[in-house]
Amino acid sequence: MSDTIVVLPDQATARIPKMNFLSKEKGLLSWLLTGDHKRIAILYLISISFFFFIGGSLAGLIRLELLTPQSDLMATDTYNKVFSMHGIIMVFFFLVPSVPATIGNFLMPMMVGAKDLALPKINLLSWYLYMAAGILAIYTMISGGVDTGWTFTTPLSTHYVNTHVITTGLAVFIAGFSSIFTGLNFIVTIHKMRCPGMTWFRLPLFVWSNYAASILMVLGTPVLAIALVLIVLERTVGIGVFDPTKGGDPLLFQHLFWFYSHPAVYIMILPGMGVISEVVSTFSRKRVFGYTAVAFSSVAIAVFGFFVWAHHMFIMGISNYAALVFSLLTMLVAVPSAIKIFNWAFTLYKGSITFETPMLYAFGFMGLFTIGGMTGVFLGSTGTDIHLTETYFIVAHFHFVMVGGMLMAFLSGLHFWWPKMTGRMYPEKISQLAAVVTFIGFNLTFFPQFILGTLGMPRRYASYPPEFQILNVFSTAGATVLGVGYLLPVLYLTWSLKYGAIAGNNPWQATGLEWQVQSPPLTENFPEIPIMDHEAYDYEWLERQNVSEVASVG
């Protein structure tokens, strides 16, 4: 048994195919006015990486400030702005579009056997809206930013701060429409453009996950939009909707805000889970265990995700009865996620496992997401939530699922499909090192925060009691390691564009329609629309293909 499944073409004679989506047209305008989903995906990849590093730098500033118990690096008002902008940029400009807009945009049409998404112009519009929103957010940040937290909680954001709430709200509003259009495009494509033979249950699970996330994007994001509109109206005109002196209820904002923002976390994680399904299957050489269960649990997460939002509001003044119902529903929504973890574990069981970089990140995901998810159960239970909410326990919880989970899944997918997108392999050894460094750095950064939370350190505070310092120092040290772990891929992935090994069509010997075409793909993906005649993750079918193929060129 070899320790790698990678099969590359003979490097002496292999070349990047002359005709591909990158070489088809040249020039800046051919990129800025493209309808090609693959080019739009690359545009998104560059943009979200840029925003990730801005958000990451803000995180670095947070951790620097928290090295010492006093608020000595920056004024507390500035600290409030730093963590607010960190949250806004990371959530709206990195996590929400990360997998769908980059990997999803690039691969989903190929996975269903289509030549493009259903609405290519809307796809391009989606990117432009994202960029407009992003530029507005950066401008706002430079002009002073907001200090309300990414949650814009009322009445602080409407009546008590003098910062750029309106422009930031507008930026998020625009970014929301970017997200809506991506989701809308995906849903139409999956329903209407599957190739002949591609039934729902032959779709890769990555498609199912993106489908579920897209439903959330389309149905949830508009409620965030109206919540932001109301904040703007409250701040400008003074309508009184969230103003107790005029009879309004500040909690109404939270209902509207979290009605989106809870499904938003599933928008963020579901595509990542889709990546993990693909990666775990490929690197165990086994079909995903319980395909139907995983497919339905993706949709179940989406549906149930709409019923639990008030668990973010347990201490805010909702009625006890509402808290009870939402708590119960929160317990239920954990079940489909757990089903997926179990199914991945059973996929690994008796599989031929190899440890290439995507698989390392996938292992990291499975462990860290499980921990993050389980701590979510502590928070979903109202009794424990009273003590843990608004402490560092929450911060640790969501960073475990979002960074330990989602970001690792994004990196896993990026590495997995990098050969397909660029035609080149990334350097394996350094990337495995980066994955391990990331894992170590992550745990060092965020595990102490669980302890800090249970000990009582509040979140969003620039200063804290001195007895918490040692754990904060560990956390900051971990953040430094984590930073290195995230910087390395930027360097070696860029390097690989020129010097990486030629990958060929299917370096991972994976199933899936995207691996049966050249790398990088043609602009139209397929010369002719394929006919799907086998089940998903059919490794026996792949075996039969390879047996009958002719290996030499010319």
Added chain:
Amino acid sequence: MTDLHDKPEQHEREHHIVSPKIYLTIVCCLLVLTATTVAASYVEMGVFNPIVALAIAALKMMLVVLFFMHVKYSTKLTKLTVGAGLFTFLVLVGMTLADYMTRAWGRW
């Protein structure tokens, strides 16, 4: 088992052209219902006033959706989509109102 999506027969429904007679009937119903709801608002029915008003509005909505928007003649997918939208709307309104209305129930 191959399952070719979009069988040719399904496209026939694209060409199901709803006749102007039906449109005329519907618009007359809608105008009558409008008059009805205005009249009903002048009648004291206690707690039933809003119920009647919303019921009439819902009926008008169904007429517009089914006939003007052709949903009666559309695919199951379209009907499911409309249903999903209404369902999510009801979840937003219903569960939020559930919080507000149970606040007055006090502590356990």
Added chain:
Amino acid sequence: MSDSTAIAHGAVGAEHEHPSYQRHHFETIAQQKDATNFAMWLFLLTEIMFFGGLFTAYLIYRNWYYPAFVEASHQLQIGWGTANTAVLITSSFTMAMGVWSAEMRKKSMLVFFLVLTFVLGLVFLGIKFVEYHEKWEKSHVPGLRYSVQSFVNPASDPEVYKEYHDKPLPLDMARHTELYFFLYFAMTGMHALHMIIGIAILGFMIFRARAGAYTNGHVTFVENFGLYWHFVDIIWIYLFPLLYLISRHQ
């Protein structure tokens, strides 16, 4: 590495005898029609949820401040509201007839119905402007120009008083009428914004329809716009009873 043998090739003989308006990523014109129609419905779903937030706010505050909402709603003239409802319902009819004309490839009929819809849309906006202007005159615009005089002392407003004989509201409840008007302006304003966008697109469509763009078989644009227009009508169908017909009996 094999790249083409792994894929069974698709339908042979699909020599592209497709209409000029078919985009190349679609295999058939029917697929394009289906997909764009479905996309329009999904967009309407986002609109349902967008207005949903406002309806939620309305239901909460109406529940909390019912007396204020009743008296505040008496400030809206039921005549204008009913007229607007009739206008919008009729415009939905003319829009549906427009779609029918396009499907039947009757160009001048299509233009006629589109123009009619356009005009009815403008009439609606005109009436709304009259109503908004009246609200401004009476200082019932939240945040900008608001006075609770009409509710603390209803007799000071003779036209409304002689119809409803409202009782004076205590000051704190009278202040909550501002929330009613915020909802009135926000909901009808948001609705009017959607009307304005619709009318603008109608203008563009009339121009294109006269050139025969929609009567050559390519009706999708008109059909999908029709869906949008009917949706805007449905929003009003709910706004009318909720805002105008809370309780007109005294």
